Amino acid sequence: MHKVRGHHWEDARQIREFDNSQDAVLTLVLRCPGLRLAVVVVSDPYDPYLNPTVLETEVLDRLESKSLESVVGDVQWRSIQDE
Secondary structure, rough: OOOOOOOOOOHHHHHOOOOOOEEEEEEEEEOHHHHOOEEEEEEEOOOOOOOOOEEEEEEEHHHHHHHHHHHHHOOOHHHHHHH
16 A cells, blocks of 8 residues: 555555455546546455445645556556446
8 A cells, every 4th residue: 555655556556466365455546627636445345245435535746647557557447427
């Protein structure tokens, strides 16, 4: 999480550790109106009786949004309204 908190996007994107017998931490990126991005860090527990929990949220300024968008590359954004 310190890589996300510190806006070290390239380093954070390289982390691909996953163990299906342990809790997971996911980082989600949301596109906001005005082309700004928001970052949401979620704890996804291994225990099926526990719900995911939002650990942190941050709406990035335009400069930091552009920096993160350059790292995630050309992704297909999905509308939350369509879900």
